[in-house]
Amino acid sequence: MSCSPENEKLNWTMWSETFRNSIDDEAQFTDDHEDNFCRIIPIISQHIHLVTREYAARSYPLSDIEVHLHDIWYACIQAGRHIWGSTAEPNTLVVALASLKVTGPLLRPSQRLPDSGDAKESVTFSDNREFWSDLPLFAGSLVDEFTHRFHQPDYGAGYCFNLATFVGRLLSVGIFDGPAICVLSLFRETLEVSHPLSETDEDAEQIEASAAKRIPTFEDRLYTLGETIRLARTSLVILVSNRATTDKIDYTDFPQLSSLGELALKAGIDPSSTLGYSRERWNFWIQRLEELQKSEIENIQIQARGCLGEMREPAEDTALLL
Template sequence: MHNLRDSLLGPSPRGTPHLTTSEDFRIDQEDIRQCMARGEFKEIRGAAFSNRTWITTSRYCELGDGVDSLEVYIHSMWYMYYQLGRNISYETPDHEGLILDIVRIQGMGPLTRPVRGNYGVDIARTAEGILWNDLPFLATDMTSFWNSDFPTMSGTHRLNFATFLAKLASTRVGKDRLCQIALILFRNLFEERQGLRSGEESDDEDPKRSMHQLEIFHLLPAAVAWLRHTGHNLVLLSEVYWNDCPSIISKGGEKFIESELGRRSPTGFSPWRYIYWLKRLHEIQEEAKEAKEELLEEYATDAIEYMVSTVMQRNSEILRAYQNGGDDLHQEKHLFCRKSLLKSEATENEDSNDSKDGAK
């Protein structure tokens, strides 16, 4: 009764879920983890795609249960996909299959049922959108898993999970909200005072490791995965200054805020922030080369290539931001790609002049 009272009198009135205690969630997640430890990937994937969607759909459409009472099954489903995404190798077809599953789940909606009155239908609306069109709680839950578990993961699991999220974000499900995780990652990697690598420590799972203890060698492979699989989306979001996420996520890191580019940029994605990330990658590349960290240098080189080639291929507004950024930006020694960017402007102007001459 108290749970119902608190739910109805809260700022966002809602019903009570079928399972309400944190202990229920804990037991469900522990069962899923044990299944994963036994290697029952196929069974968990089947339960996520078939069982959880069937229970949710059947209870709403056939039995008439309130949509708030079904949230526990939705959260359980996303936890299953989280565990699958981090445990299945990103290089396998099964990893790609997880992305297809979620796109297909989106295609199952919207859920509707007849009203008790004479007109209209009820649509399954949650606090985060319609089932299944909006994939409610997907971005929120994945962001929570990232913040809580990403630092403690092994390097293998971290790369699997980052690649899973990047591939999924590339489909633009959930109105691009998964890309808020890229903001968190890039802030930690590029905008905070991160060291390259402090020692020869392993990148095994460490339950005691916090986000602040992560170094560049922990984070850079995940960033490369995002730039490889979601590069076009990140450019597009930067062009439109996307900021549809909580301020604690969209805010810039300390080094970025103090920089000239940071002073030009609002929170969230922006052309200036994209250019800053590119600048930091050149700095990391240079630092890795001096430290003879060949793998990190290779990662930085790949990331730079993904970023530059994408803006060039799209003839992005980021190019115009750079070209109009002033002499200080053009002379920045750590933007080694500046000649290519300015060359693009010169080529564009030549083409424009040729067109005018031809018209005459």
């Protein structure tokens, strides 16, 4: 006996909740083990294989596959958030996603012509992206994480570092759709929004808190930005020079991530002509880091100098911003 549409939808919802709960348990396992071994990555690989098989079967509607895709991207984001970003382990997942893009776009049996035998067609998902070449629904999931959670004070300094550097790694292998605007928001929040440079009383109270969960200080933000720049490298110059043709996100839909911050506006950058990456904005970031390099706080000096070096070297090597 077949399930009613209502019961089938309920089954998918229950399966999704169970899957995400298991991912949360694995994320906690990753936090609890000093070797930072993450068991989420093998789970992601298994479900990518499952979803690929479902996509190729005529009996699975795209709406059901989208449920699985959302869960896979949830798992990827949790892995990126919990695997320590200073280790090489995130590279395993980054390489897997880059390789996945190369397999697409995949065709599936025609739904429009069910009696057409071997006829196959390419379809797009609800976000107008193809399978797997566009990593459908991934950009939206990642942007949602940065829009509603990442920049909140209680997200955790260590988790911010981990996810930001994971996204920087994604940029480095040419995955721009989603990661690009997320890294832009990191520049915006760190260099275009005013923050106290010195430690506040609230920061001091968190000394005993774990690095992963404490509220990030400005030094934390600057260090995270520097490591993200180091990992993204030439990809940032490609974005600033407007050569990233695979970035499909409409930045106007996410002003909280892409619009100019207060310091950039005070510097006279025209908000009507600058939304997203631009040479004018890049130059402002350089100027802001040069100012921070003169800070009385030694760690901020060091981190600002590191950011400047990581930005200038690929720009000079490629000559894309001349």
